[in-house]
Amino acid sequence: MAYELYYWPGIQGRGEFVRLALEEAGVDYVDVARGSAKDGLGIRAMLRVMNEAAHPPFAAPFLRDGDVLVGQTAAILFYLGPKLGLTPKSETDRLWAHQIQLTVTDLVVEAHDTHHPLSIELYYEDQKDEAARRAADFRKHRIPKFMDWFETILDRNPAGDAHLVGRSLTYPDLSLFQLVEGLSYAFPKTMKRLLKDTPRVASLHDAVSRRPRIKTYLQSERRIPFNEDGIFRHYPELEGQ
Amino acid sequence: MAYELYYWPGIQGRGEFVRLALEEAGVDYVDVARGSAKDGLGIRAMLRVMNEAAHPPFAAPFLRDGDVLVGQTAAILFYLGPKLGLTPKSETDRLWAHQIQLTVTDLVVEAHDTHHPLSIELYYEDQKDEAARRAADFRKHRIPKFMDWFETILDRNPAGDAHLVGRSLTYPDLSLFQLVEGLSYAFPKTMKRLLKDTPRVASLHDAVSRRPRIKTYLQSERRIPFNEDGIFRHYPELEGQ
Numbered sequence: 167m168a169y170e171l172y173y174w175p176g177i178q179g180r181g182e183f184v185r186l187a188l189e190e191a192g193v194d195y196v197d198v199a200r201g202s203a204k205d206g207l208g209i210r211a212m213l214r215v216m217n218e219a220a221h222p223p224f225a226a227p228f229l230r231d232g233d234v235l236v237g238q239t240a241a242i243l244f245y246l247g248p249k250l251g252l253t254p255k256s257e258t259d260r261l262w263a264h265q266i267q268l269t270v271t272d273l274v275v276e277a278h279d280t281h282h283p284l285s286i287e288l289y290y291e292d293q294k295d296e297a298a299r300r301a302a303d304f305r306k307h308r309i310p311k312f313m314d315w316f317e318t319i320l321d322r323n324p325a326g327d328a329h330l331v332g333r334s335l336t337y338p339d340l341s342l343f344q345l346v347e348g349l350s351y352a353f354p355k356t357m358k359r360l361l362k363d364t365p366r367v368a369s370l371h372d373a374v375s376r377r378p379r380i381k382t383y384l385q386s387e388r389r390i391p392f393n394e395d396g397i398f399r400h401y402p403e404l405e406g407q
Numbered sequence: 408m409a410y411e412l413y414y415w416p417g418i419q420g421r422g423e424f425v426r427l428a429l430e431e432a433g434v435d436y437v438d439v440a441r442g443s444a445k446d447g448l449g450i451r452a453m454l455r456v457m458n459e460a461a462h463p464p465f466a467a468p469f470l471r472d473g474d475v476l477v478g479q480t481a482a483i484l485f486y487l488g489p490k491l492g493l494t495p496k497s498e499t500d501r502l503w504a505h506q507i508q509l510t511v512t513d514l515v516v517e518a519h520d521t522h523h524p525l526s527i528e529l530y531y532e533d534q535k536d537e538a539a540r541r542a543a544d545f546r547k548h549r550i551p552k553f554m555d556w557f558e559t560i561l562d563r564n565p566a567g568d569a570h571l572v573g574r575s576l577t578y579p580d581l582s583l584f585q586l587v588e589g590l591s592y593a594f595p596k597t598m599k600r601l602l603k604d605t606p607r608v609a610s611l612h613d614a615v616s617r618r619p620r621i622k623t624y625l626q627s628e629r630r631i632p633f634n635e636d637g638i639f640r641h642y643p644e645l646e647g648q
Contacts, residue, residue, distance in 0.1 A: 220563050221503050224553070238510065241509055258474075265464070265479045268479040283524050284524060303529075315463070322461050
């Protein structure tokens with residue numbers, strides 16, 4: 167049976183980290199909320215699960231695999247990893263992969279808050295001044311700190327610096343690709359500069375983009391373009407001069 | 408060998424979620440950064456691990472257990488749970504417990520950002536106005552949304568509403584206790600009101616506080632008092648009138 171991915175239609179958002187793993191593995195999945203109500207899909211089908219499940223996810227994305235329902239992006243990937251062949255073999259390395267993924271999660275929250283530093287109940291336009299201050303801090307302090315960490319852990323990988331964990335592709339590699347994509351969309355000048363100092367991150371990003379299934383996916387209609395409703399938004403005023 | 412917990416001394420912070428699990432289990436652990444440099448402990452010992460480890464944690468807290476080094480609060484608890492007898496038996500329930508813990512993590516980030524909405528590089532005093540706006544949103548929208556979710560999942564637990572997962576104590580119960588403690592310290596009026604509408608959460612909180620080892624711990628010097636350097640801070644102006 168196909169995996170069912172539930173996430174808000176119209177944005178890449180957190181769902182994209184799961185989508186990339188499903189696409190790389192080449193498995194069947196239904197992107198439920200992007201489907202049509204007449205097929206029993208769509209946003210209402212998603213909200214129904216959130217309202218009625220015995221283990222209701224706090225928020226999307228969540229995944230249904232038969233009887234298993236799991237929310238939280240990093241937990242979804244932890245669950246899917248072994249099934250998709252995208253997780254390391256040893257328990258210790260699986261925990262390390264998960265720890266990396268949770269650090270990706272932290273950065274995603276901070277990226278979101280650059281345009282919504284005060285409240286998600288308000289529009290960006292109602293918190294633009296605060297967003298500019300938060301984004302300046304994010305560009306100056308936070309992105310470099312995270313990028314340096316990713317570069318360091320690539321450098322220290324005893325199996326080589328082509329992957330975050332071990333000698334082959336695992337799901338955190340795909341998520342790091344997506345982080346670089348998203349941050350480069352939101353803050354192109356900042357990222358262009360930073361990627362020069364983090365060549366291993368840049369190289370992993372490029373290698374992922376060239377993987378056949380990822381390449382096909384990125385050119386398909388399944389890949390929603392970045393836009394200003396998502397987590398990574400390009401507001402030129404947030405990148406300063 | 409004793410577990411080694413690494414976290415900033417002087418605050419409960421994220422380390423406290425791990426401490427509560429270790430204390431409830433009654434196992435030996437060393438709170439490394441709170442120790443003395445002449446014993447090879449203290450902050451420098453912590454920073455050394457962060458700077459030199461093959462798998463360096465992005466941030467504290469992290470835990471060392473022999474050869475295993477693991478960071479990210481939720482990942483530490485996922486690792487420790489089975490060893491401490493604080494995790495459910497089935498794989499599905501373990502994933503659910505972890506998912507709950509990751510939702511606790513999300514709320515902790517938001518609690519922190521009420522006093523630091525713009526930047527952790529600035530003092531609270533330099534972002535007081537923004538903090539007041541973010542805190543108002545947090546009190547009005549976010550705490551209720553999370554509290555309602557915890558109440559709902561207690562209510563829907565097929566094994567009864569005394570615990571979040573199954574019929575006995577697991578680590579997310581301890582973390583929910585700590586959330587209620589912290590939020591009640593930071594926003595006492597808000598929480599007093601909300602706990603009336605979430606009686607299952609209130610009751611679980613009280614039950615945890617009466618557990619013999621937790622009670623002893625809370626009265627010990629090992630429990631650092633809440634203060635205005637931690638994640639949960641009491642600034643009366645952030646609770647409004």
